[in-house]
Amino acid sequence: MRALSELMDDGVLLCQGMRRPLHANSAARALVPDADEPLQALVDLIPAQARLVARQTGSWNGDLAFDDGRILQVRVYLHQNPAGGYCLVLFHDVSEAHARQQELQRRHAQLRQTLVRLAGTQEQLLQSEKMASIGQLAAGVAHEINNPIGYVHSNLGSLQEYLHSLFSLIEMYERALRAPDPKALLPEIDDMRARYDIDFISGDLPQLMAESREGIERVTQIVRNLKDFSYSGREDSWKSTDLHAGLDSTINIIWNELKYKxxxxxxxxxxxxxxxxxxxxxxxxxxxxxxxxxxxxxxxxITLTTGAAADEVWLEIEDTGGGIPEDIQQRIFDPFFTTKPVGSGTGLGLSISYGIVKKHNGRIEVRSTPGEGSCFRITLPIRQPGRSDI
Ligand SMILES: Nc1ncnc2c1ncn2[C@@H]1O[C@H](COP(=O)(O)OP(=O)(O)O)[C@@H](O)[C@H]1O
Ligand SMILES: [Mg+2]
Structure with a gap:
């Protein structure tokens, strides 16, 4: 037993009863290098609680922490007989494993924190991509609205002049009606009509009104499109939707960006x-x-083609632009991948789009011939599996 216990890396202590040490191997003695009576010192390491439990259940298992940072896993086995029995104590140094585990826990916590930060950053990025698109949008919308508002404004100016002329004329008629001889004032009235160009006004007025109404309608239309586009509810919820309407309102919104070319x-x-x-x-x-x-x-x-097949719909957006070189076609959906100059592309548009289509259980594919153009094809299931709330 002695010879065998010397072969072990773990400390071994054998006692009669639980108090009288009989033997400790070198590994066990090494645990208490400064003790005058190493065997007794080893016995003293066993906590009172351990003795109690071992007496009741036959064994105990626990960790002992030393002031110098070492941690020992201690196992106590008690064989009881009327003479008191024998007790075997094994000391296993778990300092390293413990340190490793603590390091792992620390890194785990660190990683979790990083993950939380990353999620926050991603949220911010999504938001800033949205804001960038909205900025682009806002410029377009401002331009679109400015035009009709401009001519409605100038029409109102003309209307004001016309009204002034018409009221002056009405006043003139009133004066004539009250005069003893109204007919005598006719030349003056004719003169006034000519001066104010009443014939022109009566021709121009309906046109002015029609034009202004059209301008206001145009603005209303733009606002309606904006609302459709953003589904003003904001609270994004799953809906059965006409995708053509979505495409059309989106085109209306960004038409200003596209219409010149x-x-x-x-x-x-x-x-x-x-x-x-x-x-x-x-x-x-x-x-x-x-x-x-x-x-x-x-x-x-730009050609927009749509169709349905079986339980899916597909939409293709094809352009006759510069195309995408083959070696970067794999990367265009990566976050931050952009070939546009700093400040004009975020490189997030397609990666966000990819995420959105994936959330819909759909696919987004690209085919492109450099120099000829590109085609993005979105395929979406008509019904969302596992959703009964739509
Ligand atoms: N229709 C297209 N034609 C050519 N290249 C395209 C087209 N769509 C996307 N790309 C390429 O994919 C890249 C990534 O697009 P995107 O994720 O929208 O970011 P960004 O537009 O900000 O660059 C673009 O920089 C461009 O190189
Ligand atoms: Mg883009």
């Missing part, structure tokens, strides 16, 4: 209502359409 062709097929988060899909359409616009340098064409 793009001809648009719609080849809409027949689409059923699709279960989706409409404002998120609109963001996808906007990202892809804006990219298509960016890819077209001088003049080009």
């Amino acid at each position: 793009v001809t648009l062709e719609k080849r809409y097929g027949k689409l059923p209502l699709v279960q989706c988060l409409p404002s998120e899909l609109n963001q996808v359409f906007m990202n892809i359409l804006l990219n298509a616009g960016h890819a077209i340098k001088e003049r080009g064409k």
